[in-house]
Amino acid sequence: MWTAATTTTTLALATAVTFIIWRAAQWFNSVDAESHFEASQHFLEDPNSFEKVPPPSIFAEATKSLSVVIPAYNEEDRLPVTLEDLIGYLSHRRDTQDTNFTYEIIIVDDGSKDNTSGIAFDYVRKYSFEAVRVIRLSKNMGKGGAVKAGMMIARGRQLLMADADGATRISDLAKLEAVMKSITDPGEAQSTRAIQQQNELGMVIGSRAHMQQAAVNKRAWHRNLLMRVFHLLVMMVIGDKVKDTQCGFKLFTRRAGQSLYKNQRIKRWCFDVELIYLAQELHIPVREVDVEWREVPGSKIRITSMINMAMELLAVLMGYKLFRRWLIKTEAEA
Secondary structure, three states, rough: OOOOOHHHHHHHHHHHHHHHHHHHHHHHHHHHHHOOOOOOOOEEEEEOEEEEEEOOOOEEEEEEEEEEEEEOOOOOOOOHHHHHHHHHHHHHHHOOOOOOOOEEEEEHHHHHOOOOOHHHHHHHHHHOOOEEEEEEEOOOOOHHHHHHHHHHHEEEEEEEEEEEOOOHHHHHHHHHHHHHHHHHHHHHHHHHHHHHHHHHOOOEEEEEEHHHHHHHHOHHHHHHHHHHHHHHHHHHHOOOOOOOOOEEEEEEEHHHHHHHOOOOOOOOOHHHHHHHHHHHHHOOOOEEEEEOOOOOOOOOHHHHHHHHHHHHHHHHHHHOOOOOOOOOOOOOOO
């Protein structure tokens, strides 16, 4: 029997659901407004001449073999070691393996409050503005925003994203490049121009999945619970083919970078998942490669970061799949 109590309960539930949907829509609208950011409107700074230099564009022809983009927020302590290892490896490769190999390192200071920019500019002075470049963002945008800012001005045929803490060995770049070559080299039997163009697209992800069980054993139960929720949300966005979306060591072909970064909207932690989703939608091949990784003191990941990551994944689901407000530009679209 439909009673007054039943009616009251139904109305209360309907009101609660309506309120939740309204709040979710409000929250998504705020995320959507923040997602419209241009990362290419930044000047490079040459400390040798004290001039602001107009940046190049990822949409221009490549003039370097490799661009390495390093997002950095309050990294004055960890950045020097990473840069020494990186420059040492790339210089040795150029000098001993391939004299035609050229590189650039783009450090994006994401609104740091310490001397991150000062450290970065020291390396520009030491190794030249041609080899090391610095962008200073006026405010903290988040790791995703910083990476996009660097990628949009990259000059390399291949583009590497690497963390400022140097947690992944730079020599593992060779593993990523080997897999990328298997994607992009069409071989003699696949020499048509159409296939060659398709094979200019590729994304190779460094993976710590082989270390997962050891990490689970070390983490507190509540962190493991949050990680399980996060991985469930990741599967809802991109499926289960990629085991480690968050390793900060990823390699892109230039054409793939052009398509992915002009579409990227997430500015903070979960931009990695968004990039993989975009690659899937744009039919860009994605491969995963085991890399050596070590825990470096000074991690900025907190429990609140995990919660924010989950919220960003919900935004990706709502933006691309539920509300379909986030339209994906094809390669031909500006």
